[in-house]
Amino acid sequence: MPYPHIDVAALFADRESERSAMHTRNLNEQLVRVLKTIGYDVGFQKGSGQYLYDRDGARYLDLLSGFGVFALGRNHPALRDALKSVLDGELPNLVQLDVSTLAGVLAERLLELVPYLDKVFFANSGAESVEAAIKFARNATGRQGIVNCDHSYHGLTYGALSLTDDQNFQGGFGPLLPGVTTIPFNDLEALEKALSTREVAAFIVEPIQGKGVNMPSDEFLPGAAALCKRYGTLFVADEIQTGMGRTGRFLAVEHWNVEPDMVLLSKALSGGHVPVGAVLTRRAIFDKIFNRMDRAVVHGSTFAKNDLAMAAGIATLDVMKHEKLIEAAAKRGAELRLALSGMIPGYELLKDVRGKGLMIGVEFGPPKSMRLKASWAMLETANKGLFVQLITVPLFKDHKILTQVAGHGLHTIKLLPPLTITEDDCKWIVRGFDEAIAASHKVPGAIWSLGKTLVDNAVRKSA
Structure with missing residues (x-):
């Protein structure tokens, strides 16, 4: 028996007039009310x-x-063609007891753009990348503490939410991750005070803060990197929003000549089509996590490295280069x-x-x-x-x-x-x-x- 043809575009057109009613009934009614109130529906x-x-x-x-x-x-036509080619190619996606060719290609191309880092871990989102960075930093350093900045936004899963300095998001979801210290953005003195305990695994910071578009002083990021090195803390740049060319450099930290120990990417990495995240890190950190054969899968995610996301990432980098x-x-x-x-x-x-x-x-x-x-x-x-x-x-x-x-x-x-x-x-x-x-x-x-x-x-x- 032939499979029924599912025309998604026709389905969209057929049910479009019901979108608000369906969301009110089955999804987020409050969002529907907001859109109608301000005239965005x-x-x-x-x-x-x-x-x-x-x-x-x-x-x-x-x-x-x-x-x-x-x-x-x-x-974008290049993204569409790349995604179609994955489906048409009948690739052996997510075998799990195998390694992904396309993930290898995308990792290689990302590291060419960030040559001071050595390894890539793929995830499904920016928040998942933050969660991985927290785990990697704690395991690699043997320390528990994490330092973030006020007005920061790192995601809404539990670890990421613990680093997101916004009571509007955190309210009602506590207790959150222990060991988090929040310092003022652009305050090197406060950062040194926190790091001098030598109990901090990582300082995680957005080079330019998304909440408010707050700019670092010219001294802050270089100074923070130097302090992290002095006190044995990993410097983690959350480039989930600022990376992938958004600020006129591939990474925002390039404006201040800073080389983090970890860089977190997501959002634009797949051109918006497929959820994806990435942690770019130094070999010494990565090898402390995946240090034995019995720990080869000590951290991972079922859909990470899926062929659609990897192909979209490869195509995105190609388009960015070709179209300058x-x-x-x-x-x-x-x-x-x-x-x-x-x-x-x-x-x-x-x-x-x-x-x-x-x-x-x-x-x-x-x-x-x-x-x-x-x-x-x-x-x-x-x-x-x-x-x-x-x-x-x-x-x-x-x-x-x-x-x-x-x-x-x-x-x-x-x-x-x-x-x-x-x-x-x-x-x-x-x-x-x-x-x-x-x-x-x-x-x-x-x-x-x-x-x-x-x-x-x-x-x-x-x-």
């Missing part, structure tokens, strides 16, 4: 490169890129930061524009003029960080630009567009921000009417 139908298309055919510029995974944009996307990220990012920074003198609510490459934070803050102070205070009293929605919502509804707030309760919008954005896309971004920010300075006005609606919703939520 437009029903996206198609993704192509840096663009999304809603159910009415309207085109949006995606500056979120799936939390940074679509560095090549959606549905790392260089493009550096160029477009510099242009965007310059243009957005140029608006600061004209808008009292706009405070800072920072970042590297195409990881950019646009920060807002309290106004000085009396006409805006009362409106700002109304929003902040209702819900800290609510003002930023007065920029992101009009960007979406009026300018067809999808953005995100850089963290709970923050006043910063984070831009993580695909590395494929064009000069015209940059003009689109600048024009949209200029008009949305200008509107936020008009009191009374349509944007502040939106603000009152958001305040009313926040009040009802807390009642």
